[in-house]
Amino acid sequence: MSGEDIDGKAVAATIRGELKERVSSLRSPPGLAVILVGSRRDSQTYVRMKKKACEEVGIQSFGFDYPDTVTEDELLQKIAELNSDDKVHGILVQLPLPKHINEDSIIEAVHPTKDVDGLHPRNNAALCSTGTHVGAEKVDWADLSSVPFHIPCTPQGCIELLDRSGVELKGKNAVVIGRSNLVGLPVAMLLMHRDATVTIVHSKTTDAPGVVGRADVVVAAVGRAEMVKKEWIKEGAVVIDVGINSVDDASAKRGYRLVGDVDYAGCKEVASKITPVPGGVGPMTIAMLLRNTVNSCVRSGATKGE
The missing domain is CATH 3.40.50.10860 (Leucine Dehydrogenase, chain A, domain 1)
Structure with a gap:
């Protein structure tokens, strides 16, 4: 088995095209x-x-x-x-x-x-709400572009990649490796909002490979080069690699190369879908920043004819 690459560059380009069309309709x-x-x-x-x-x-x-x-x-x-x-x-x-x-x-x-990075405590609190409304506004977690507050860009990009790759999350076992405020915790919340059963693996987890090995979806966001090995991944799992790390490589032009938190070559042999590094999650982070900005403009009432 050789997993299919989830091409973040291509998905981000499509989203930028969609945003360009939306922007043309604004006043x-x-x-x-x-x-x-x-x-x-x-x-x-x-x-x-x-x-x-x-x-x-x-x-x-x-x-x-x-x-x-x-x-x-x-x-x-x-x-x-x-x-x-x-x-x-x-x-x-x-x-x-x-x-x-x-x-x-x-x-x-x-x-x-205006917090298009989605880092303000009020936006974090809205993300952590388990209800169907934030204040008086209804939240449709199935369409993150319609959510009435700003979601952090990288976690939002991870979910968008899964959505546009046809990955069903409802009822699936999802493991997030890393518990940072920037990625790990918010992406775990988003997965729960999609009705996945979510486990967070962190530095004190006693059997990380065993926990990850039960996952249908793995999101690696720990900041350790190629930590996740082939043996950790269940056959057919989907792997989203958020990490970007530089490792020495004398054969590379700059003397180093970029790798993720996942051993890409090994994990690709067992995963059904996997994001490469670079070219996976990275381009999506910027695409989601743009989308948050356009959404903010629309909410301000900048549509034509108003």
């Missing part, structure tokens, strides 16, 4: 403000990719770059200004921030309706 373009602090090369690369994707679908991006020495108060003041700016429908603060800045304070300063 004014969605606006995304991107705050970048410092000169980390990886952060600069991510921001460039996000701005390029915005341009492709017709989202107007506003960049605000600060040196490492910026104060927390300066960032809070800028966020307050952006919260009040009607041209801005989404605010993204590129993480991580310098150690002298409290990331939680910055995240909580972004208005929940």
Whole structure:
């Protein structure tokens, strides 16, 4: 058996096309403000990719770059200004921030309706609700694009990949490896909202291979290169690899190569479907950021004729 690749690049391209069409129906373009602090090369690369994707679908991006020495108060003041700016429908603060800045304070300063990263405590609380409504608004967990609050981008992208690959989640055993606030916990909540039976594997789990081996769907988000081996995976399981790690490789042009949390070559032999790294979950994270921004604009009443 050789598992089918779930092509995140292709799915993300399709979603960008759908978003471009939606944006063309709006009275004014969605606006995304991107705050970048410092000169980390990886952060600069991510921001460039996000701005390029915005341009492709017709989202107007506003960049605000600060040196490492910026104060927390300066960032809070800028966020307050952006919260009040009607041209801005989404605010993204590129993480991580310098150690002298409290990331939680910055995240909580972004208005929940503009928190397109889905990290604000109010959005997290809505995600953790087990009811059919958030406030007065009905929630349709079968269609994440219609949910009336912002869902974190990477977890949302994982579910979108499963949906568009025809993977049924209801009644399935799903194992999430990792319990971070950014990916592990929110993706576990989303899987539960789809009626999967969810187990979270973490550093204190006594028999991780045994637990993972019972899963129909595995989401690996632990940040350890190729930790999940072929022997862990049940034949026919679906594997979503969120991890992105660099490992030394003298044969590679840059002296390293990117791998996930899953031993891709081995696990592909037993999985029915699997995401590659790179080219799997990564492109979906940006696609979901764009979708959250467009949704925020629509909720603000920017459709034509209004």
